[in-house]
Amino acid sequence: MLQVSFLRQNRDLAKKKLAIKHFAQPDLVDTVIDLDDERKQLQASFDETQAKVNSASKEIGALMAKGDKEKAEATKTAVGEWKKQLEPLKEKMAQVEIDLQNALVQFPNLPHDLVPLGKSPEENVLVREGGVRPKLPAGAEAHWDLIKKYNLVDFETGAKITGSGFPLYIGKGAKFQRALVQYFLDFNTAAGYTEYLPPFMVNAASAFATGQLPDKEGQMYHATEDDFYLIPTAEVPVTNIFRDVVLKEADLPLQMTAYSPCFRREAGSFGKEVRGLNRVHQFEKVEIIQIVHPDKSDEVLNDMVAHVEKLLVSLGLPYRILKLCGGDMGFASAITYDFEVYSAAQERWLEVSSVSNFQAYQTYRMKCRFKDAAGKIQFAHSLNGSSLALPRIFAAIVENYQTESGIALPKALQSYFGAENLI
RNA sequence: AGAGAGGUGUCCGAGUGGUUUAAGGAGCACGCUUGGAAAGCGUGUAUACGGCAACGUAUCGGGGGUUCGAAUCCCUUCCUCUCUGCCA
Missing domain, CATH: 3.30.930.10 (Bira Bifunctional Protein; Domain 2)
Known part of the structure; x- marks a missing residue:
């Protein structure tokens, strides 16, 4: 499997080398990079929200220990809202990751510089x-x-x-x-x-x-x-x-x-x-x-x-x-x-x-x-x-x-x- | 195949719902100490993803669920060990 980071840094070289292997869909390189961009974006916003959930949950624990039930309940409600936002993000991220994986496995390995051109x-x-x-x-x-x-x-x-x-x-x-x-x-x-x-x-x-x-x-x-x-x-x-x-x-x-x-x-x-x-x-x-x-x-x-x-x-x-x-x-x-x-x-x-x-x-x-x-x-x-x-x-x-x-x-x-x- | 017990970091091992930010020990690395070594003391010691970085997120065999919160509870699956059965 080829690494996305490599494709990202060597977009044209990768396409050129794939051609030597007679790979039929050079545009898949671009597709993969686009999917990876999307994945990064989704992960960033997912992580951000999840971080809020995590710290609020910890807070609830502390509030319960102190006996401040009212504030604890209020925080629970807030967490519930964030978790609702998380659901669709999670689904989308899973789908993008599957798409990315499916695209990546289609690439053959890139040929070494010493490999001669030829078809048969x-x-x-x-x-x-x-x-x-x-x-x-x-x-x-x-x-x-x-x-x-x-x-x-x-x-x-x-x-x-x-x-x-x-x-x-x-x-x-x-x-x-x-x-x-x-x-x-x-x-x-x-x-x-x-x-x-x-x-x-x-x-x-x-x-x-x-x-x-x-x-x-x-x-x-x-x-x-x-x-x-x-x-x-x-x-x-x-x-x-x-x-x-x-x-x-x-x-x-x-x-x-x-x-x-x-x-x-x-x-x-x-x-x-x-x-x-x-x-x-x-x-x-x-x-x-x-x-x-x-x-x-x-x-x-x-x-x-x-x-x-x-x-x-x-x-x-x-x-x-x-x-x-x-x-x-x-x-x-x-x-x-x-x-x-x-x-x-x-x-x-x-x-x-x-x-x-x-x-x-x-x-x-x-x-x-x-x-x-x-x-x-x-x-x-x-x-x-x-x-x-x-x-x-x-x-x-x-x-x-x-x-x-x-x-x-x-x-x-x-x-x-x-x-x-x-x- | 049946019954039971397990799976936690490099290793051993504690942990049955909330300062666990995974205790403690061993190993390893570096430093201090020493004439040198050992002992002792101190510090560090997983991976992936995102981020210039600070840091964040995930991972306690795998997957799913309950919950504001899961190593811990539930379901499922894989693996290991013990006993029984079968078998080269």
Whole structure:
């Protein structure tokens, strides 16, 4: 959520930056400031009257103690009059506050200065490419054929148990998932991240804080009986650890990592793009999250990008890093780098990680603050990234490491899997 | 799921309708004292909104109500603990 005070002081800049994100209603900036003016005015007159009521009430207490009933009664009448004035003010103020809130939540985060212009994924900027594309054996297959051939994942039975997009991992496929999770978590904790295992369902307040609600309600599974949401990413529960918290400056940076299954309803895509493990409703992911001093978030974003890159390099997969353009970025993000690995058999790039700096967009929404050296309260910055999303890594390894007789494994994973080859 | 007890400041904890402007204690910070430390003494120690400021307003888990006045009374909801039940 954007801060009104910021919009007030940077009206034109805000509009300019919203345009980079292709935000359709720049005039909403003016609406918000007008509503805030109205709120201030209402509060001033409300406070003034309420102050009179409070001091008169105290007086009544003193008069009663003295036994001056007559004067006490007279004061009561006066207070009654003021309270009548208060009623409509209170109602109006509540309405203005709701209107203001409803307007504010519509703003996406403003893009960082480094964000390139552009509308669609084609306009994302290639930062760098790494790794080597493997020479596949003749008759190389895509992962959806390989997992069938070697009985690693059974989509049909998953669909029978639940529905389409809920894969059932079997035997070595299941063990391989476990090995990946374990490896990613160890890799992250070795870099200083603290491991968490969070709840996989969250309440509405948490979903609001990280920006899933109110707009993206349809993308989450909702357990209506208890009003809980299945998490679309561990970012939601883990970032919410620090909702309504005032930290000490010395606590920063906070570095967290968490494994969780992720649940996404994501309606809308068809065909080859969603085949096999490319897009599913339930998948596993290991996430990294940081809460940092606002002066440090640019630097930390680079650290996180370097961290994920190192992890990909250790898996020996061909990858590229993209800086997302304004039109392709997420709602809450100020700047995002996407990681893609090359699927040799599908001959296309698969997104496996997305690392973003949210600056104060989430922390303002969830009131995550810290007290600086001067004793002033400031909003922290939050960042997160996947490290890594499993299904597409699974797919990429299966495809890129296929041999004539089976599937090999990156060195880093062999001890975790307990064998030199997957098959 | 049933019955009961609770939720107060950074922490512990008092407070059952009106000088509570939330007692008292601990912790922390600063100062005094000291050769240095401890002890002692003093001062300070929540957040949000409005205001140049003085200050005002709100907040005792959340929401609503009664009252001139609510931490305190009523309703509702969430959470924690104990016992019982069920359960991996």
